[in-house]
Amino acid sequence: QKEVEQNSGPLSVPEGAIASLNCTYSDRGSQSFFWYRQYSGKSPELIMSIYSNGDKEDGRFTAQLNKASQYVSLLIRDSQPSDSATYLCAVNGYYGGATNKLIFGTGTLLAVQP
Amino acid sequence: DAGVIQSPRHEVTEMGQEVTLRCKPISGHNSLFWYRQTMMRGLELLIYFNNNVPIDDSGMPEDRFSAKMPNASFSTLKIQPSEPRDSAVYFCASSYHSPTGEQFFGPGTRLTVL
Numbered sequence: 048q049k050e051v052e053q054n055s056g057p058l059s060v061p062e063g064a065i066a067s068l069n070c071t072y073s074d075r076g077s078q079s080f081f082w083y084r085q086y087s088g089k090s091p092e093l094i095m096s097i098y099s100n101g102d103k104e105d106g107r108f109t110a111q112l113n114k115a116s117q118y119v120s121l122l123i124r125d126s127q128p129s130d131s132a133t134y135l136c137a138v139n140g141y142y143g144g145a146t147n148k149l150i151f152g153t154g155t156l157l158a159v160q161p
Numbered sequence: 162d163a164g165v166i167q168s169p170r171h172e173v174t175e176m177g178q179e180v181t182l183r184c185k186p187i188s189g190h191n192s193l194f195w196y197r198q199t200m201m202r203g204l205e206l207l208i209y210f211n212n213n214v215p216i217d218d219s220g221m222p223e224d225r226f227s228a229k230m231p232n233a234s235f236s237t238l239k240i241q242p243s244e245p246r247d248s249a250v251y252f253c254a255s256s257y258h259s260p261t262g263e264q265f266f267g268p269g270t271r272l273t274v275l
Contacts (some may be wrong), residue, residue, distance in 0.1 A: 079261045094267060135204065139261035148209065
């Protein structure tokens with residue numbers, strides 16, 4: 048099992064729809080969860096952080112965390128073409144190493160169709 | 162506030178040459194991370210520093226790679242000698258206090274080794 052797993056996509060949604068991006072992780076002791084957005088040729092940009100079970104909303108973005116299921120998701124409401132990017136999930140954990148660090152998923156490519 | 166600063170933004174070199182990448186973290190951040198991103202392997206942590214001390218270098222691919230952080234505002238990643246398989250985008254990121262807290266990325270250095 049991959050440490051942090053995401054569907055690579057592409058996930059195609061029409062403009063104005065809700066985009067749902069999912070991520071699972073393997074370290075049950077993980078405490079910090081992040082979503083980054085990365086446009087082609089650019090660096091990852093932090094868009095959401097979540098540390099507790101439940102939902103956290105910020106504008107059109109909602110992060111959802113379920114530690115029992117080891118699952119974190121990102122919902123984007125009213126999707127816009129400018130949301131088209133790769134979304135990276137990042138989770139902290141030891142993952143067999145000696146130190147606690149962030150592990151990134153491979154990302155889901157989102158394409159919002161006008 | 163200035164974000165993470167990296168230089169150079171692009172580097173093209175020939176196999177066998179030494180390459181030095183530079184990073185200035187966000188002022189006040191005391192954790193610094195070097196990542197490498199490729200299509201095949203995604204975003205990989207190479208090494209991270211906390212309070213200028215290397216904490217985890219298990220991601221450094223081999224002895225050709227070395228990193229230093231002589232003070233809180235400067236770090237270098239050196240590759241000597243460089244090889245074509247080192248071609249990738251190298252990102253530097255910084256974080257306040259916690260290695261597993263929110264990380265902010267620089268614009269990256271696109272390295273091409275011919």
